Amino acid sequence: MKRERPRGNYLTLAAVIIAFILGVEAQRRGYLNFARENPGDIYRLLVQHLQLVFYSASIAIALGLTIGIVLTRGFMRRYRETILNLLGICQTVPSLAVIAIAMSYLGIGRKTAVFALVVYSLLPIIRSTVAGIFQVDPALVDAGHGMGMTPRQVLFKVEIPNAMYIILTGIRTAVVINVGTAAMSFLVGGGGLGDLIFSGLAMVDAGLMLAGAVPTACLAIILNWSFERLEKLIISPGIPRGD
Amino acid sequence: MTTYDFIVRNWPELMSLAWQHTVFVSIALAIAIATGVPLGVYLTFNRRLADTVLYLAGIMMTVPSVALFGLMIPVLSVFGHGIGTVPAVIALVLYSQLPILRSTYAAIRSVDPAIIEAGLGIGMTRAQVLFKVQIPMSLGVIFSGVRVAVVMSIGIGAIAAYIGAGGLGQYIFNGITQTYDAMINAGAVAVSAMAILADFMFGRLERTLVSKGLRRD
Amino acid sequence: MIELNHVTKTYPGASQPAVDSVSLTIPEGEICVFIGPSGCGKTTLMRLTNRLIPITSGSISVDGKDIMGLDPIELRRHIGYAIQQVGLFPHMTVRDNIATVPKLLGWARTKIDARVDELLTLVNLEPGTFRDRYPRQLSGGQAQRVGVARAMAADPPIMLMDEPFGAIDPINREVLQDEFLRIQDKLKKTIIFVTHDINEAIKMGQRIALLKEGRLIQTGLPDELLNRPADEFVKSFVGADRVLKRLNLLKVRDAMMTNPVHCRSEDSSEKVLEQMVKNDLAFLIVTDRDQRLLGYVNQYDLRGHKGHAGDVARKLTLTVSPERNLKEALSQMLSYDLGILVVVGEDGRIQGVLNSTTLCSLVGSTYDEHGGHWGRITAAGRIL
Numbered sequence: 001m002k003r004e005r006p007r008g009n010y011l012t013l014a015a016v017i018i019a020f021i022l023g024v025e026a027q028r029r030g031y032l033n034f035a036r037e038n039p040g041d042i043y044r045l046l047v048q049h050l051q052l053v054f055y056s057a058s059i060a061i062a063l064g065l066t067i068g069i070v071l072t073r074g075f076m077r078r079y080r081e082t083i084l085n086l087l088g089i090c091q092t093v094p095s096l097a098v099i100a101i102a103m104s105y106l107g108i109g110r111k112t113a114v115f116a117l118v119v120y121s122l123l124p125i126i127r128s129t130v131a132g133i134f135q136v137d138p139a140l141v142d143a144g145h146g147m148g149m150t151p152r153q154v155l156f157k158v159e160i161p162n163a164m165y166i167i168l169t170g171i172r173t174a175v176v177i178n179v180g181t182a183a184m185s186f187l188v189g190g191g192g193l194g195d196l197i198f199s200g201l202a203m204v205d206a207g208l209m210l211a212g213a214v215p216t217a218c219l220a221i222i223l224n225w226s227f228e229r230l231e232k233l234i235i236s237p238g239i240p241r242g243d
Numbered sequence: 244m245t246t247y248d249f250i251v252r253n254w255p256e257l258m259s260l261a262w263q264h265t266v267f268v269s270i271a272l273a274i275a276i277a278t279g280v281p282l283g284v285y286l287t288f289n290r291r292l293a294d295t296v297l298y299l300a301g302i303m304m305t306v307p308s309v310a311l312f313g314l315m316i317p318v319l320s321v322f323g324h325g326i327g328t329v330p331a332v333i334a335l336v337l338y339s340q341l342p343i344l345r346s347t348y349a350a351i352r353s354v355d356p357a358i359i360e361a362g363l364g365i366g367m368t369r370a371q372v373l374f375k376v377q378i379p380m381s382l383g384v385i386f387s388g389v390r391v392a393v394v395m396s397i398g399i400g401a402i403a404a405y406i407g408a409g410g411l412g413q414y415i416f417n418g419i420t421q422t423y424d425a426m427i428n429a430g431a432v433a434v435s436a437m438a439i440l441a442d443f444m445f446g447r448l449e450r451t452l453v454s455k456g457l458r459r460d
Numbered sequence: 461m462i463e464l465n466h467v468t469k470t471y472p473g474a475s476q477p478a479v480d481s482v483s484l485t486i487p488e489g490e491i492c493v494f495i496g497p498s499g500c501g502k503t504t505l506m507r508l509t510n511r512l513i514p515i516t517s518g519s520i521s522v523d524g525k526d527i528m529g530l531d532p533i534e535l536r537r538h539i540g541y542a543i544q545q546v547g548l549f550p551h552m553t554v555r556d557n558i559a560t561v562p563k564l565l566g567w568a569r570t571k572i573d574a575r576v577d578e579l580l581t582l583v584n585l586e587p588g589t590f591r592d593r594y595p596r597q598l599s600g601g602q603a604q605r606v607g608v609a610r611a612m613a614a615d616p617p618i619m620l621m622d623e624p625f626g627a628i629d630p631i632n633r634e635v636l637q638d639e640f641l642r643i644q645d646k647l648k649k650t651i652i653f654v655t656h657d658i659n660e661a662i663k664m665g666q667r668i669a670l671l672k673e674g675r676l677i678q679t680g681l682p683d684e685l686l687n688r689p690a691d692e693f694v695k696s697f698v699g700a701d702r703v704l705k706r707l708n709l710l711k712v713r714d715a716m717m718t719n720p721v722h723c724r725s726e727d728s729s730e731k732v733l734e735q736m737v738k739n740d741l742a743f744l745i746v747t748d749r750d751q752r753l754l755g756y757v758n759q760y761d762l763r764g765h766k767g768h769a770g771d772v773a774r775k776l777t778l779t780v781s782p783e784r785n786l787k788e789a790l791s792q793m794l795s796y797d798l799g800i801l802v803v804v805g806e807d808g809r810i811q812g813v814l815n816s817t818t819l820c821s822l823v824g825s826t827y828d829e830h831g832g833h834w835g836r837i838t839a840a841g842r843i844l
Contacts, residue, residue: 011295031317092438094398097431100415104424104431143547145512146620147561147610148537161551180307184402187419197313201405204326206317213313217306224305236551238594 026210034207042196046215049192052110052182053223056117057175064122064174065167068129069155084130091123095181103188113182113190120181121174128170132163164235172227179220183212193219246432249425257414257433264410264437267328267403268396271335275392279340280385283347284373293348300341308334308399312406331400331408338399339392346388350381383453390445397438401430411437462486462509462618462650466518469504469674478504480674481518486667488617489648493665495655497697501674502654506620509652510539522618537561540611540619540649544626546603548595554580554606555591561614579609582643601632608640612647622654637663658698662686662708670694683709704787712789713782715819716803716812722747725754725770732769733762745802746773751809753779753802779804782811789814 026032071080102116136159144154160167186194196212199205250257286293306314315330354377362372404412414430417423462485469479479501486492494502507513509520511532520527527535548557555576562572577587583605595603604625611619625633625640637660644651655661661668662682669679678690686702686709689695699705722745723732736744736759746754746769755773765772779802780789793801793816801814 011298026317029317089439089442092394092442093435094401094438096398096401096412096415097435100419100427100431103419104427137545137547139543139545139547140549142512142545143541143543143549146510146536146541146543148533148535148539148564149560150533153564158549162549164551176305180309183307183309187416194309197309198405200313201316201326206320209313209316213310216310217314220305220307220310221302224302236594238550238552238596240550240596 026206029206031207031210034205034211038211042193042211042215045191045193045195045212046219049179049182049194049216049219052113052117052185052190052192053175053178053219056114056121056182057171057178059114060118060121060125060174060178061171063118064125064171065129067122068126068167069133069160071126071130072133072159080130084127087123087126091127095120095177096184099181099184099188108189110185110190112188113185113192116188117178117181117185121178124170124174124177125167128173129163129167132166132170133159135166136162161236162239165231165239168227168231168234172224172231175227176220176224179216179223183216246425246428249429250432253429257411257429260409260411260413261433261437264397264400264412264434267332267408267410268335268393268400271332271396271400272339272389272393274332274336275339275343276389278336279343280347283344283385284351284378286344286348287351297345297348300344303337304341308338308402311337312402316406326407328408330406331403334403335396335399339396342388342391342395343385344388346391347381347385350384350388351377353384354380380457383449383457386445386449386452390442390449393441393445394438397434397441401434461488461523462492462652463521464505464509464518465520467505467508467515467520468517469501469508469513470516477516477674479508482669482671482674482676483518484669484676484679486650486652488650490666491644491651491653491664492667492669493653493655493661494669494671495658495661495665495697496671496677498656499673500671502656502671503622504674505671506622506652506654510536510541510620512536537564537614538616538618540613540616540621542607542611542619542621542624544623546595546607546627548598548603548606548610550595553592553594554585554598557595557606558610558613560610565614567614575613579612580606582612583609584639585609600628601636604628604636605639608636612649617650619649619651620654621651623656624653625660626655626657633660640664659705659708662705670697707787707790708785710786711782712780712784712786712803712814713811715786715789716782716814717818718812720745720802720810720813722810723757723769724749725768725773727769729757729762729765729767729769729772732757733759733765736762743800744769745776745810745813746770747810753804753808753810776802778802780814781805786819790816790819793819 023032070076071083076083098120099113099116102112102119106112106115140158140162141154144158145151149157182190182192183194183197185192186198193212193216196208197216198212200207200209200212282296286296311334312330315334316326319330319333320326358376358380359372362376363369367375400408400410401412401415404410405416411430411434414426414433418425418427418430464482464484464486467479467482468477470477482505484492494505496502504513508515509522509527511527515528522530522535522539548554549560552560555573558576558579559572562575567575576591580587580590585602585605590598590602590606595606598606604627608621608624611621611624625636628636641664653661653664655664662685665682667679668682668685670677670685672693678685678694683706685694686698686706689698689702695702721739721741723735725746725748732744735741743756743758745756748754748770753776754770755775757769757773761772761774762769778792778796778798780792782803782805789801792798793814799816802810803812803814805811
């Protein structure tokens with residue numbers, strides 16, 4: 001079934017109009033003064049933020065994929081259920097709690113921030129990898145083995161390509177959540193746009209708040225959109241897309 | 244002082260923070276369910292609107308909670324509610340709306356058309372089919388959406404402490420500003436325990452709510 | 461050639477072996493069908509052959525080599541494998557699916573491309589149309605064809621097929637079976653074919669191995685299974701209509717009377733009529749000098765006609781090819797209420813005649829005690 005494209009044009013138009021009105025109002029109230037006077041600061045923090053997200057996401061993806069794949073291998077059969085249940089419970093732990101606990105053990109600094117971000121985004125990646133590989137039709141795996149693929153070839157040529165849709169969705173979710181969680185890493189000295197938001201909140205300075213919140217929100221939306229694009233590029237057109 | 248000592252000594256205060264946390268999360272959730280479920284059901288009758296609403300809700304979800312607080316406060320302060328429980332509850336409602344909306348919509352739509360046909364065929368009205376067939380069959384999935392929303396709200400609720408909503412997040416933030424590890428850990432452990440407990444309880448509730456005929460074991 | 465020697469498979473934790481001391485030889489170029497009720501071990505037995513499942517005891521050799529001495533991956537690359545679910549890789553195009561094994565074997569690109577097109581043509585799919593499609597753009601029957609093509613990609617001498625036509629509707633299944641038999645006629649692979657459908661087994665198998673609870677109950681030619689079931693189980697498995705099923709096995713060629721009574725178009729009408737009256741024939745086949753069928757004449761048309769029989773011959777549209785099976789021929793006779801069917805070869809020459817009495821006595825008699833009433837109905841050739 002062909003999905004109708006959401007009425008993107010109207011929505012974009014509406015968004016632009018609303019943004020304009022809000023912008024005018026913000027300007028009138030002087031909320032934009034900070035951003036106008038300190039573009040360098042915002043840029044520096046944005047870069048920091050991106051670095052946090054990039055490092056933590058790279059590590060989490062590498063680690064999450066590996067752990068996820070290992071969990072689906074036959075020799076893990078006995079422990080799989082237990083491990084997944086444990087991971088499921090861990091996933092309910094709030095991000096702020098993860099950051100807080102990481103800080104009380106590792107102290108303040110960027111390493112702590114990256115560590116907490118990795119831990120927090122690892123779980124959705126592992127779970128989606130496992131879920132993705134498990135939903136691959138067993139007949140495909142059987143056909144692969146039957147034709148003389150090595151276990152490694154079955155994994156890389158059959159299982160992973162067919163699990164890609166779910167795996168990439170998991171990675172996208174993790175990265176987008178990471179953008180938000182990275183904003184909190186300011187609390188543990190990790191820097192990033194959270195600096196502006198939290199300082200703004202503490203000083204009840206709307207200009208500061210907006211200077212941090214607007215780029216953070218945009219970053220999350222843009223990353224989400226880019227990943228959706230990437231999915232279209234990476235995933236074979238032969239694989240039907242679920243919603 | 245160890246985390247354990249801290250928890251024991253400050254037990255009454257911890258409990259009152261936990262209660263505060265529970266209250267504003269519950270209020271937000273009640274509002275989210277009361278609006279999200281009917282809206283989700285309504286959307287199944289209006290595909291075009293459904294696409295738009297789910298699309299917007301999806302974008303909403305990608306906006307980080309911290310950023311949302313930052314964005315909301317200037318707007319709400321116009322009405323004199325810049326910080327405190329009100330923006331916290333509003334943010335939580337917005338966030339928990341999407342999982343509830345999405346699961347309701349998906350669940351109702353996934354009911355086998357043959358079953359709907361059968362309902363109409365034996366003389367049920369469209370409303371009867373909706374309330375006696377589609378919604379009961381969808382309860383499990385809707386509820387799993389609610390469960391996701393609860394866990395998420397507890398987590399975001401912790402962040403809301405920063406804008407003066409109270410709750411368990413207060414221990415974490417206060418602990419961070421005072422570099423008081425025991426306090427940080429107490430808050431983190433308590434809020435995690437709360438999320439895990441809620442997840443477990445709603446999981447149980449989900450099982451009892453779903454008709455025996457629909458359970459997959 | 462595949463040789464199974466006391467092959468036994470016991471799954472860990474199971475009290476009964478899934479395959480119990482099966483010995484069997486499958487000669488080169490033959491289709492051997494493994495059949496039996498579900499859980500009889502037929503699929504397990506097949507999967508032991510390419511080491512998808514490790515063997516517990518006994519041995520299997522392929523072309524004289526014990527498979528346990530071969531690298532399982534290498535072994536599988538040289539054994540074609542087709543399964544009921546087809547298992548086409550959805551993320552690959554038809555071309556890439558078929559090219560799977562050739563790629564694993566490191567064939568050159570040009571050789572692969574040529575092979576893909578050759579195979580698509582072989583399974584009756586137009587390469588230009590289907591090469592770049594994805595599996596989800598194929599119908600069930602097309603997917604099965606690609607599945608078979610993929611199994612044959614590296615031209616393996618041996619193929620394992622697990623209900624390869626199981627998932628499609630009966631009409632298309634028949635078509636695919638016929639096509640596959642035609643291909644097999646040319647390629648002469650050694651094939652293990654698993655099915656639970658006795659009709660398919662009879663149609664496809666040169667040899668049938670019937671299994672039950674892991675044991676080989678009876679093995680033999682399809683005709684033997686139908687004709688001399690080893691025990692009550694085999695009898696009930698092949699079904700109460702096993703006599704009718706034999707019709708599937710026999711070709712028109714086996715049952716027709718050769719050299720049937722006929723006249724030539726240039727024969728004189730008067731003489732032909734005379735002979736027809738004498739022999740009490742209502743109709744007579746008319747051919748040309750080369751035995752090509754022209755039609756038939758009846759006594760009414762010949763009466764009073766001066767000239768050649770060919771002038772009054774009527775067209776005969778319903779004929780049958782000698783390669784058809786008797787079931788089809790019989791159904792043609794029944795649906796058009798014909799007592800007789802003329803057998804015409806591809807070149808248009810008449811080869812014989814099939815008549816309903818012969819048919820009945822043939823099936824009946826051979827069922828009772830082979831041989832039978834053949835002699836009685838031998839016919840005369842040209843009538844004049």
